Amino acid sequence: MSSTGPRKALRIIGIVLAVYALLVATHKGEFWPFSIYPMFSQAGNPWTRAVVREVPPETTAESIDWSTVPFENVAGEPYPLAPKNINQNDVANYVSKTDDWAPGRVQGLRSLFTKNRTLTAPLLVYRVRGVLADDTVSVSATPVMLFAPDTTHLNPSPAARTLGSTVAESSAAK
Amino acid sequence: MSASSSRSFPLSLAPELFGDDTPETRGDRVYFRLLELFILVYAAWFCWDWGFYIQQNISSVLLPLGLANYVDVSLFFDHQVALINASLVTLLGALGFFRLWRPAYLLALISFHFQYVARYSLGEISHGSNLIGMGVLGLGIALLAFRSESMRRRFTFGYLYFFIGLGYTSAAVSKLIGTGLYWPDGRHLLMWIGERKVDTLSKFGAFDPNVLQDLVLTDYRFGTAILLFGLFAEAVSFLMWWKSYRYPIVLLVVGMHIGIYFSMNIFFAASTYLLILLGLPWNRVIDALLSSDPSGEDRVASQKAPA
Numbered sequence: 338m339s340s341t342g343p344r345k346a347l348r349i350i351g352i353v354l355a356v357y358a359l360l361v362a363t364h365k366g367e368f369w370p371f372s373i374y375p376m377f378s379q380a381g382n383p384w385t386r387a388v389v390r391e392v393p394p395e396t397t398a399e400s401i402d403w404s405t406v407p408f409e410n411v412a413g414e415p416y417p418l419a420p421k422n423i424n425q426n427d428v429a430n431y432v433s434k435t436d437d438w439a440p441g442r443v444q445g446l447r448s449l450f451t452k453n454r455t456l457t458a459p460l461l462v463y464r465v466r467g468v469l470a471d472d473t474v475s476v477s478a479t480p481v482m483l484f485a486p487d488t489t490h491l492n493p494s495p496a497a498r499t500l501g502s503t504v505a506e507s508s509a510a511k
Numbered sequence: 512m513s514a515s516s517s518r519s520f521p522l523s524l525a526p527e528l529f530g531d532d533t534p535e536t537r538g539d540r541v542y543f544r545l546l547e548l549f550i551l552v553y554a555a556w557f558c559w560d561w562g563f564y565i566q567q568n569i570s571s572v573l574l575p576l577g578l579a580n581y582v583d584v585s586l587f588f589d590h591q592v593a594l595i596n597a598s599l600v601t602l603l604g605a606l607g608f609f610r611l612w613r614p615a616y617l618l619a620l621i622s623f624h625f626q627y628v629a630r631y632s633l634g635e636i637s638h639g640s641n642l643i644g645m646g647v648l649g650l651g652i653a654l655l656a657f658r659s660e661s662m663r664r665r666f667t668f669g670y671l672y673f674f675i676g677l678g679y680t681s682a683a684v685s686k687l688i689g690t691g692l693y694w695p696d697g698r699h700l701l702m703w704i705g706e707r708k709v710d711t712l713s714k715f716g717a718f719d720p721n722v723l724q725d726l727v728l729t730d731y732r733f734g735t736a737i738l739l740f741g742l743f744a745e746a747v748s749f750l751m752w753w754k755s756y757r758y759p760i761v762l763l764v765v766g767m768h769i770g771i772y773f774s775m776n777i778f779f780a781a782s783t784y785l786l787i788l789l790g791l792p793w794n795r796v797i798d799a800l801l802s803s804d805p806s807g808e809d810r811v812a813s814q815k816a817p818a
Contacts, residue, residue: 342659343529346666347521349652350528350673357674366685367636368577369627370620370644374682376636378689380699386709408709415716423568425713430573430634445571445633453567467705469698472731474705 383468385433387425388478389416389450390461398483398490401461403497408476411463423449432464432481438491438498446482447489460484527753528669535661538798543664546788550646551604553781554623555597557640561630562597572632579628587629596622607654616651623647642782645674671789672751672761679748679764686742695742697734700727700774707776723773737774741767761790 360368366375390413392401402412418425431446450460463478479497483490492498569588572579587593603619606612623644631637649670653663686694704724711718720728727734744767750756751764768783 342657342662342665343525343669344522345656346529346662346669347525349656349666350670351521353648353652353670353674354677364577364580369624370641370648372638372641372678373685374638374641374678375685375689376638376682377703378682378685378694380686380690380694381696381702384702384706386706386713388709388713415712417714417716419714422564424564424635425710426635426637427568427633428713429710434573434634441571442573445573448570449568452570465709467702467709469702472698472701474701476705476709 381469383466385429386465386467387429387432387481388463388465389418389428390414390463391416392459392461392483394458396459396461396483396485398493401480401483403480403492403494405477405479405497408465408478411478412480413461416460421450421454428462432462436499438482443482443489443491447484450484456484456486459486524673524752528673529665531665535664536794536798537801538794538796539664540660541797541801542794543667545793546667547608547650549785549788550643550650551608553643553784554619554647555601555604557643557781558597558600558623558626559594561626562593565593565626565629566591569629569633574632574634574636576628576631576636577624579632582625584625584629584632587625593626593629596626600626607650610654613654614651616647616654620644620647620651639779639781641678642675642785645678646671646785649674668789672757675764675786675789676749676751676760679745683742683745683748686745695735695738697727697731697736697738700734700738701731703775704728711776721773727774734774737770741770758790758792761786765790 357371361371361373366373388411390411392413396413418428427449428446431442431449435442446462450456460483461480462482462484464481465476465478467474467476469475479492481492481498565587566589571588572583572585575584578584587596600619600622603612603615603622607615607619627640627644646667649667652670653666657663657666690699704720704727708718708720723733723737727737744763748760748764751760765783765786768779768786772778
C-alpha cells in the first residue's frame with residue numbers, strides 16, 4: 338500500500354472530527370450520530386421518572402388523592418409499559434420536561450396510550466422523584482394526570498403538575 | 512512537547528490506525544465484510560424497530576434533535592412514512608454492500624438520521640445506536656473516498672477505533688466536568704440503581720435486585736469500586752488508537768458495558784456486540800477456519816489498487 342492511503346485517511350478523519358466538533362458544539366452536545374456522550378455525567382442530582390398505574394373503573398378526578406406520597410404508597414395496580422410496546426423513557430420525558438401542560442402536550446402523552454388502541458380502565462400517571470438523603474435514596478410520587486377512557490384530568494394543583502413547580506415548592510417548604 | 516513533535520503526532524497515528532505491515536489475507540477480507548454486514552443489519556433493524564414504534568406511538572415533537580431543528584419531522588408520524596424510510600435505508604444498505612452505488616451508504620445515513628430524530632423527538636436522547644450510526648458513516652466515507660477494497664477496509668477499521676476511543680474518553684471527560692473528581696462516589700450508583708428500579712417497575716411491573724445491586728445497596732463503597740473501574744475504562748479508551756494497546760483496551764470497554772448491565776440493568780447491545788467484533792483478532796480466527804496458508808497463495812498484493 339502506498340503511503341498516500343493512510344495520509345488521505347488521516348485527512349478525512351480530521352475533516353470528520355472538525356464537522357463532529359462543530360455540530361456538537363452548536364447542538365448542545367448531540368447531533369446523532371455525533372455526541373459528547375454526557376450520560377451519567379450529572380451524578381448525585383435528584384432524578385425524575387414516571388410510573389403508570391391502572392386504577393378501578395369507577396375512579397374519578399374527584400376521588401383521587403392528588404398529593405405527593407412515598408413511592409410505596411402509589412394507588413392502583415401496576416400497568417407495565419413494555420408489553421404495550423410503550424417506552425417508559427418517553428413517558429418519563431413527558432412528565433419531567435413539560436413546563437406547561439398545553440392541550441397539545443397533554444394529547445401527545447395521551448396518544449402514547451391511545452394511538453391505535455383503546456383504554457379499558459383509567460390510568461394514573463405519576464411523576465416519581467428520587468433524592469439522596471443520608472446515604473439512601475428517598476423516592477416520592479406525585480399524580481400528574483388521569484387518563485379515563487374518554488377524557489383526561491390534570492392534577493388540580495397547577496404547581497404540582499410540573500417538575501419545576503414541584504422543585505420550587507419543595508425549596509419553599511424547606 | 513516541541514513544535515515538531517506536536518506536528519508529527521497526527522502523522523504518527525496514520526500507520527497505527529490505517530497502516531498494516533502484513534499482506535492482506537482472506538481472513539482480513541471476510542472479517543471486514545462481516546463487520547460491514549453487522550453494521551448494516553443492525554442499522555436496518557434499528558430503522559424498522561423505530562419505524563413501527565413511531566407509527567404506533569408518536570404524534571408530536573417534544574424535543575427536536577439534529578436535523579429536526581430545521582425540518583418538521585412530524586410527517587414521519589403517519590401514513591407509514593417511517594416504514595417507507597426504513598425500507599429506503601434497507602435498500603440503500605443493500606446497494607452499498609453489493610457495491611452497486613457508491614453514495615448509497617451516506618444517503619442511508621441521512622435517512623437513518625431522520626428516523627432517529629423522529630423516534631427520539633419525545634425528549635429521550637438514546638446513545639444505543641450512535642456507534643452503529645458512526646459505523647454507517649465510516650463505511651459511507653470509505654465507499655466514496657477509496658476505490659481499493661483494501662484501503663476501504665483499513666480506513667473503516669482505523670476510523671472506528673479512532674472515533675470509538677474518542678467517544679468513550681469524551682464520556683469520561685464529560686463526567687469529570689459535570690460532577691468533578693468525586694464522580695465515582697458509590698452513593699451516586701445508589702441513586703442510579705434507585706432510578707433503574709423505578710424504570711423496571713414501570714416497564715415490567717416488578718423489580719428484583721441482582722447480587723451486584725444487593726451488594727451496593729448493602730454498602731455503597733462497593734459502588735465506588737465499580738464506578739472507579741468504569742471511569743478508568745472510559746478515560747483510557749483513546750489508547751485503542753495504538754495497535755499494541757488495542758485489543759486489551761477494547762475488551763476493557765466491553766467489561767465496562769457488562770458492569771453497566773449488572774449494576775444498572777442497562778445493556779447497550781449494539782455497542783457491546785460491535786466492540787466484541789472489534790476487540791478480538793477475528794481475521795486470524797477466520798484464516799484458521801479457512802485453513803488459509805498465510806505464506807502462500809491466500810496472500811494478496813492488495814496494495815496494488817490505488818487508494
